[in-house]
Amino acid sequence: MNLHDALDQVARDAEALPVPAVADVRTRGEALRHRAHRRTALLTAAAVAVASVAAYAVASSTIKHDIRPAEYGWGIVDKYDVPRFGLLAGNVDGALWVEDTHNRRMNADRTVPLCEVLVIDPDTGAATDSIPGACGGWPLVAAGALWMEPFFNRLVRVDLGTHEVRYLKPQRHGSNSLQGAVYADGSIWVASPYEHEVLRIDPDTLEVTDRILITAGMPGKTAAYFDGSVWFNVLSEGQLVRIDPTTNKVESVVDVSTDPDEDTSRLLVAGDRLYSLTGTTIYEVDASRVGDEQVVKSTRLRDSADVHGGIEGSAVGLGAIWVSTRNPDLVYRIDPETLKITDTIPLPPVTDRAPQDSIDVLVADDAVWVRTEGQLMEIARQSKSTD
Amino acid sequence: VAEERGFDEFYLVAFPRLHRQLTVMTMDAEQARDALQEAFARAWQRWGKVSRMDNPDAWVRTVAWRLCVSQHRRRMVAIVGNRKLAGRDAPFDDQRDQVLDVREALRRLTPDHRRVLVLHEMCGLSVVEVAGETGLPVGTVKSRLFRAREALAGVLGDGYAESLGAES
Numbered sequence: 001m002n003l004h005d006a007l008d009q010v011a012r013d014a015e016a017l018p019v020p021a022v023a024d025v026r027t028r029g030e031a032l033r034h035r036a037h038r039r040t041a042l043l044t045a046a047a048v049a050v051a052s053v054a055a056y057a058v059a060s061s062t063i064k065h066d067i068r069p070a071e072y073g074w075g076i077v078d079k080y081d082v083p084r085f086g087l088l089a090g091n092v093d094g095a096l097w098v099e100d101t102h103n104r105r106m107n108a109d110r111t112v113p114l115c116e117v118l119v120i121d122p123d124t125g126a127a128t129d130s131i132p133g134a135c136g137g138w139p140l141v142a143a144g145a146l147w148m149e150p151f152f153n154r155l156v157r158v159d160l161g162t163h164e165v166r167y168l169k170p171q172r173h174g175s176n177s178l179q180g181a182v183y184a185d186g187s188i189w190v191a192s193p194y195e196h197e198v199l200r201i202d203p204d205t206l207e208v209t210d211r212i213l214i215t216a217g218m219p220g221k222t223a224a225y226f227d228g229s230v231w232f233n234v235l236s237e238g239q240l241v242r243i244d245p246t247t248n249k250v251e252s253v254v255d256v257s258t259d260p261d262e263d264t265s266r267l268l269v270a271g272d273r274l275y276s277l278t279g280t281t282i283y284e285v286d287a288s289r290v291g292d293e294q295v296v297k298s299t300r301l302r303d304s305a306d307v308h309g310g311i312e313g314s315a316v317g318l319g320a321i322w323v324s325t326r327n328p329d330l331v332y333r334i335d336p337e338t339l340k341i342t343d344t345i346p347l348p349p350v351t352d353r354a355p356q357d358s359i360d361v362l363v364a365d366d367a368v369w370v371r372t373e374g375q376l377m378e379i380a381r382q383s384k385s386t387d
Numbered sequence: 388v389a390e391e392r393g394f395d396e397f398y399l400v401a402f403p404r405l406h407r408q409l410t411v412m413t414m415d416a417e418q419a420r421d422a423l424q425e426a427f428a429r430a431w432q433r434w435g436k437v438s439r440m441d442n443p444d445a446w447v448r449t450v451a452w453r454l455c456v457s458q459h460r461r462r463m464v465a466i467v468g469n470r471k472l473a474g475r476d477a478p479f480d481d482q483r484d485q486v487l488d489v490r491e492a493l494r495r496l497t498p499d500h501r502r503v504l505v506l507h508e509m510c511g512l513s514v515v516e517v518a519g520e521t522g523l524p525v526g527t528v529k530s531r532l533f534r535a536r537e538a539l540a541g542v543l544g545d546g547y548a549e550s551l552g553a554e555s
Contacts, residue, residue: 003539006489007509011407013416019406020424022398026391028424029431236453 074333074343074368078378080124095128096120096362096369096376097146099135117146117158120376133165134158142183143203147190149178155190157206168206182223184230185245191219191232198232198243216241216253224267226274227287233264233276240264240276240285242293254293256283270316270336279310282323282339299339301325301332313370317363322379324359324370331361331370331379345379347372394434398427401444408448408509412502413455414494426451445520448510452502492539503528504535 098118105114115135118127136148136156146158154167155178178199181190187209188201198219200210216239219232229251230243238257243250256264256276266277274285276295284297301311302325309327316322320342321334329350333343347359350373360371368379402423409419426447430437437443493501506517507528514532518525 003508003536006539007411007505010411010414010490010493011509014403014406014410014419017406017416017420019399019402020420022395025398025424025427026394026431028428029434032428032432 073382074379075345075382076347076370076377077380077382079348080376096364097131097139098371098376099139099148100130129163131158131163131165140181140183140188142181143188145203147181147183147188149181149190154178155181155188155201155206157203166206168201179220180223180232182225182230184225187245189223189230189232189243189245191221191223193218193220193235198230198241200245200248210248212243212248212250214241214250216250221265222267224269224274226267226269229287229290231267231274233267236263238262238264238278240267240293242287242290252291252293254285254287256285256295257281266311266314268314268316268321270321273336275321275336277311277314277323280304282311282321282334284339297339299334299341301341312359313361315361315363315368318366318368322361322363322368324361326359329359329372331359331368347377348375350375390434390438393438394431397438397443401447402427405444405448405451408505409451409455411493411505411509412452412498414490414501418455419451422451422454423447425454449520455498489539496535496538500531500535500538503531507532 096119098120100116100118106112107114112133113135115133117131117134119129119131120126121128134146134148134156140147141160144160146156146160148156148158154169157166157168158164159166179191179193181188183189183203186203188203190199190201191197191214192199195211196214196218198212198214199208200212201207202209214232214234217234217237219241220235221233223233224231228245230245232241232243233239234241234253238255240254240256241250242252242254257278262278262280264276264278268275268277274287276283276285280302281298281300283295285293286296287293301323302309304310310325311323312326313324314322316336319336321336321339323332323334324330324347325332329347331345331347332341333345334340335342347370362369362371366380370377370379405423406416406419409423410416413419413422429450430443430447437446440446496504503517503521503523506512506520507514512520514525514528517523517528521528523531
């Protein structure tokens with residue numbers, strides 16, 4: 001038997017099933033259209049409401065706008081060349097913790113990773129300490145530790161005080177990643193996408209205390225704690241899943257993007273607002289009614305996202321949402337109330353970017369930090385003297 | 388009405404073809420059918436845009452594939468597939484054992500490897516075209532094709548070599 005015959009034999013399984021009626025398919029398509037129209041109407045209503053509030057504010061002069069003209073806008077005020085740099089991990093007692101992504105390998109017996117976290121003095125850009133054996137994506141600072149979900153299928157806990165590094169490997173089958181840690185209700189919550197589960201973990205003992213099956217799809221990327229609930233992205237579905245930490249049950253599944261090319265990838269919380277980001281767009285989600293959550297606002301930052309570029313980093317702080325994009329390499333400052341872009345900060349061009357390189361954003365103290373290949377940049381509000 | 392007619396014609400012609408391809412990619416004809424049904428519904432949702440594409444087949448196939456991957460059925464695929472396999476009557480007589488081996492070999496491939504194999508071998512896409520549809524680098528497509536073929540070579544035996552010989 002040749003290869004084509006073999007594939008053809010397997011494909012014959014399809015012929016045993018009837019083709020669904022085209023009328024049913026169109027009916028489903030119409031329903032999707034109506035849902036999209038309803039969302040557009042909601043967004044329009046929300047925009048009208050914002051415009052009304054703005055008009056009232058101008059008329060009564062009771063709301064102060066904190067957005068200054070462009071010449072006083074935000075820009076890069078400092079830049080350090082720091083080779084070997086990796087992912088921005090967190091802000092700990094005024095120091096920046098960054099992962100060295102350039103040595104993402106295990107030791108010979110595959111028990112300990114060879115990478116490390118560097119502790120950087122933000123005033124000088126110099127590494128003042130290193131923590132061997134710590135690395136991973138989706139960093140989270142919570143419960144006295146830095147939590148990272150690394151490439152070698154373990155959850156990493158780095159004690160902020162002692163720098164002790166511990167590992168947890170909670171999956172059943174071993175070869176799957178962990179993503180999106182969040183701290184809520186005394187536990188660390190992390191997604192195990194290929195198991196379709198969210199794991200609840202005791203932050204001290206690292207024991208898995210509960211596993212929540214996510215039937216909507218694969219949970220992953222980033223997570224958030226908002227309005228008393230734990231939120232995870234559902235990969236490839238443009239959805240969010242909301243979990244009640246008091247019952248460990250899924251409360252609702254929220255449609256964010258109806259575009260099949262759009263994948264929810266990041267969650268942000270700014271005050272009393274929840275935001276979901278895809279590769280192109282930032283959405284605000286009204287989560288005030290469990291089971292009836294709605295997208296109420298959105299801003300599209302770019303036309304498309306693919307392997308060559310898209311939204312990469314995001315952070316909240318200093319009264320704004322900060323979003324970085326690759327190709328073009330930019331940082332956007334976004335008003336969290338209106339989702340309007342208030343500043344666009346171009347980043348210096350990077351040559352020979354490593355495949356694992358991304359543009360990370362972190363807000364720490366009174367500055368925004370951006371990391372690209374080999375460079376750490378501070379973004380701050382510029383005065384005329386620094387222009 | 389003209390829009391409906393255009394969609395219906397596209398659906399009736401493309402569905403069986405795409406269903407066969409997705410069946411091999413997923414090793415689950417029912418899952419493939421469900422995903423395709425939803426993908427075609429999404430195509431009708433934005434038919435004004437999809438109908439003007441150079442290759443609407445590729446759009447529907449990509450959407451259906453993503454649905455398959457995301458529909459929390461990875462574990463179920465193996466379980467249900469094995470159950471179906473055990474209960475199925477011998478459909479191909481003397482070639483039955485070999486077909487079972489091929490199924491098992493295909494099932495042991497990751498879905499991503501099967502997808503690349505099907506796009507190249509069943510859909511007739513070039514390596515560059517497969518890279519375009521999957522968003523993978525050309526080198527990755529080539530290595531996945533190599534691994535998929537390597538896995539199947541053992542169970543297909545001489546016929547496999549003949550099929551490759553016929554290609555070149």
